[in-house]
Amino acid sequence: MLSLREIESDLRVALLGGDDAPARGRVRGDGLEPGARLAIYRHHVVTTLTAALQATFPVVCRLVDERFFAYAADRYMQAEPPSGPCLFEYGAGFPDFLAEFPPCRPLPYLPDVARLEWAMQRALHAPDATPLPMHAIQGAGSELAASLTLRLDPSVSLLRSRYPIDRIWRANRPDVAEPGVVDLAEGPTWLEVRRHEDDAIFRALDPAVFAFRRALAVGARLAVATEEALGTDPAFDLGAALVALFDEGLPIALGGIPPTPGDHPCPSQP
Amino acid sequence: MISGCGVTGAGLVGIGLRAPHVAEIVATRPPLGWLEVHTENYLGGGPALRALDRVRREHPVSLHGVGLSLGSAEGLERAYLARVVDLVRRIEPVLVSEHLSWSIVGGAYLNHLLPLPYTEESLALIAGHVTEVQDALGRPVLVENPSSYLRFHHSPIPEPEFLAELARRTGCSLLCDVNNVFVSCRNFDQDPAAYLDALPAPAIGEIHLAGHARNEAAGRTILIDDHGSPVSDEVWALYARALERFGPRPTLIEWDTDIPALPVLLDEARRAEAAIAGSVTGEGARALAA
Numbered sequence: 001m002l003s004l005r006e007i008e009s010d011l012r013v014a015l016l017g018g019d020d021a022p023a024r025g026r027v028r029g030d031g032l033e034p035g036a037r038l039a040i041y042r043h044h045v046v047t048t049l050t051a052a053l054q055a056t057f058p059v060v061c062r063l064v065d066e067r068f069f070a071y072a073a074d075r076y077m078q079a080e081p082p083s084g085p086c087l088f089e090y091g092a093g094f095p096d097f098l099a100e101f102p103p104c105r106p107l108p109y110l111p112d113v114a115r116l117e118w119a120m121q122r123a124l125h126a127p128d129a130t131p132l133p134m135h136a137i138q139g140a141g142s143e144l145a146a147s148l149t150l151r152l153d154p155s156v157s158l159l160r161s162r163y164p165i166d167r168i169w170r171a172n173r174p175d176v177a178e179p180g181v182v183d184l185a186e187g188p189t190w191l192e193v194r195r196h197e198d199d200a201i202f203r204a205l206d207p208a209v210f211a212f213r214r215a216l217a218v219g220a221r222l223a224v225a226t227e228e229a230l231g232t233d234p235a236f237d238l239g240a241a242l243v244a245l246f247d248e249g250l251p252i253a254l255g256g257i258p259p260t261p262g263d264h265p266c267p268s269q270p
Numbered sequence: 271m272i273s274g275c276g277v278t279g280a281g282l283v284g285i286g287l288r289a290p291h292v293a294e295i296v297a298t299r300p301p302l303g304w305l306e307v308h309t310e311n312y313l314g315g316g317p318a319l320r321a322l323d324r325v326r327r328e329h330p331v332s333l334h335g336v337g338l339s340l341g342s343a344e345g346l347e348r349a350y351l352a353r354v355v356d357l358v359r360r361i362e363p364v365l366v367s368e369h370l371s372w373s374i375v376g377g378a379y380l381n382h383l384l385p386l387p388y389t390e391e392s393l394a395l396i397a398g399h400v401t402e403v404q405d406a407l408g409r410p411v412l413v414e415n416p417s418s419y420l421r422f423h424h425s426p427i428p429e430p431e432f433l434a435e436l437a438r439r440t441g442c443s444l445l446c447d448v449n450n451v452f453v454s455c456r457n458f459d460q461d462p463a464a465y466l467d468a469l470p471a472p473a474i475g476e477i478h479l480a481g482h483a484r485n486e487a488a489g490r491t492i493l494i495d496d497h498g499s500p501v502s503d504e505v506w507a508l509y510a511r512a513l514e515r516f517g518p519r520p521t522l523i524e525w526d527t528d529i530p531a532l533p534v535l536l537d538e539a540r541r542a543e544a545a546i547a548g549s550v551t552g553e554g555a556r557a558l559a560a
Binding site: 003004005007008009011012015016026027028030031032033034036037038040041044045048049052081082083084085086087088089124125126127128154155195198 | 310311313314315316317318320335336337338339341342343344347350372373374375376377378379380381382384386387389391392395419420421422423424457458459485487488490492494
């Protein structure tokens with residue numbers, strides 16, 4: 001093993017809040033305790049990663065307050081440090097972490113609010129895509145059309161929650177001076193998140209339209225997506241749903257590889 | 271060297287472009303030689319990348335990376351390097367730079383420019399990584415001296431000599447962060463002027479200037495490179511010395527925390543331009559005319 005590798009491993013443990021004794025043994029004091037020198041680095045790592053998570057999850061932070069958020073963020077970064085240098089990509093696992101974090105149990109809606117904020121973050125940084133015109137599928141016969149798959153805009157996520165997370169989010173946005181009161185019994189909700197111009201936006205969908213789009217988003221054939229929607233609501237209108245889908249510019253290509261995940265429902269089922 | 275890096279004449283001074291100033295810079299096109307951005311902020315799609323494309327149409331852009339982790343013992347992250355290569359092809363930056371540091375171990379990115387022990391082992395490793403990056407980009411890069419708050423027991427090569435040897439082995443240029451020289455030397459009771467004297471002048475391709483904070487720890491003052499205040503008078507004096515020794519070089523004002531209104535940064539840039547103008551005599555003037 002390279003000695004440099006050992007030094008870097010020892011520093012990792014110290015900087016993420018573990019035992020700093022091995023790292024201390026490698027560092028000169030130069031007039032201070034070696035641990036105090038390591039603490040300068042640890043302080044930077046913790047504060048900058050906490051700030052990155054706060055920027056991605058501002059409403060979660062407001063719901064639990066900044067001190068608790070910093071505590072949860074510190075635990076999360078020990079369990080799951082960033083896997084790469086783009087900090088706008090850090091936090092994919094934070095909603096699941098909050099769901100398993102015992103101090104968050106009194107706030108059962110918190111993980112789903114975090115999922116909504118993560119979907120907005122993904123939407124903001126997703127690549128630009130050109131919508132597919134509806135005539136791209138209009139020439140297909142009905143048998144061929146039924147077996148079609150559609151690739152949706154990469155900024156799109158579809159989230160289902162048993163809680164009214166859209167109302168919770170709006171009532172607790174950082175730019176709202178006094179957070180509003182939301183009745184948790186106002187849930188469930190079926191949300192579509194995507195980028196519109198330079199902003200991440202979301203809106204509530206009808207449950208059957210949600211089922212249709214979610215099936216398409218995970219790569220299901222049009223026939224299967226239609227069955228899903230009809231299973232949710234026998235009055236589902238495929239023609240209207242397709243026109244709306246293309247009007248909103250969601251499909252970007254026919255068939256091909258299913259979009260990258262992130263389009264999964266919240267685990268709490270209504 | 272100056273014309274070779276694409277930043278010429280009166281346009282030698284730039285500022286670090288940060289999110290709060292992007293719209294204003296696109297709208298007002300202030301007289302700046304160039305702009306530098308952090309590579310990592312533009313590796314996604316969407317509004318950030320579109321804004322960078324707009325900025326690039328009006329200003330030369332330098333890509334300054336913090337994420338390649340040139341000093342990682344486990345090797346470079348190839349997939350990440352490929353994303354940087356794609357951005358460099360798209361933006362066609364005038365300069366591409368990184369740091370003499372590491373951030374990734376065991377696949378975890380620690381979001382800090384962490385120090386290396388300056389040994390033959392580290393030198394061979396980082397020289398290999400610089401060569402790998404330069405081969406992937408098809409162009410030389412600049413490597414920046416870090417700010418330091420600790421030293422390792424076993425670190426026998428002085429930092430400026432380590433950088434000089436890295437440049438000699440790989441053909442990379444050096445980004446001399448004058449504030450980092452000042453911060454590190456003060457933190458270890460060393461002479462910053464002697465540090466500058468030990469750097470190879472022809473290899474210096476860019477200079478950074480920024481502010482630092484003073485923290486008290488156990489009765490000792492530790493300078494922290496926080497990029498959160500104006501350049502200090504002592505660092506301006508050291509910059510004058512760097513210009514005297516290296517000649518005029520592309521110079522950047524960096525400000526990353528408590529970011530002020532754009533005119534404050536433009537004033538700092540004017541001050542750097544004045545320092546360059548004041549330093550241009552003899553050889554410096556010929557270099558600028560070239």
